[in-house]
Amino acid sequence: MAHFKVEHLSIAFGGIKAVNDVSFEVEHNKIFSIIGPNGSGKTTIFNMISGIYKPNAGEVLLEDENLVGLRPDTIARRGVARTFQNIQLFGNATVMDNLMLGRHIHMKTGILSGAFMWGRHSASAKEEIRHREIIEHIVDFLDLQSLRDQFVSNLPYGKRKLVELGRALALEPKVLLLDEPSAGMNTEEKDDLRIWIKDIQEDYQVTILLIEHDMNMVMGISDRILAINQGVKIIEGVPADVQKHPDVIAAYLGEED
């Protein structure tokens, strides 16, 4: 049994097949990257996995359970967390509040009481302590200690990306979907991110699906890579094999960035 599996996934928008019969398997605790030119369907695959789009055909299997048709919050509760190509955080809330929002799905109290009035409502003391421990671990882990009470809208872009990563981790996911996490980062931030992703793999024992344009990062970090073009799988394999595939080379040479 593969830990995570996508089978014959397809979706069309206005008659255009954005993703066409894509299948792949990811073993537990591996880093699996999806590459392809802009518009090739990468984010759309994530949107189908996380329940934002319902595929026209195909299955998404987490530990053999089909996630297709479930609501995004149910899919998140099953253990699939994600970050977005364009950051989606609450700018007018602090780093800590944004991280707590990532945990609300595990809280018995509602989202507002959970995020903004921690502890005052009915969560048991024990539960409360556990939520805090998980968040504090993430704050230490991502080196966000000095920023904990800052409003997210005041943070530089690279830090906001990290907060978004932290919020996804707060869910304690089984599968973590990262959509172009290094986009907009400088070289130093990218180097850090690469180390963090490896550390997440080790510390959190999570399966990571990564959409990434930086080929150095992709080739260096991935256990396996899926290359797609115009919604269709070109090749799936270990980095060395994917890198030398003529269609992959062609697809990348044909692209500006």
Ligand SMILES: Nc1ncnc2c1ncn2[C@@H]1O[C@H](COP(=O)(O)OP(=O)(O)O)[C@@H](O)[C@H]1O
């Ligand atoms: N909600 C939507 N409505 C119409 N077309 C969409 C929608 N979402 C994605 N697409 C189209 O699907 C294709 C793949 O997009 P996307 O998955 O965002 O590409 P990538 O992430 O690889 O750059 C594009 O042609 C895009 O315009």
Ligand SMILES: [Mg+2]
């Ligand atoms: Mg995209």
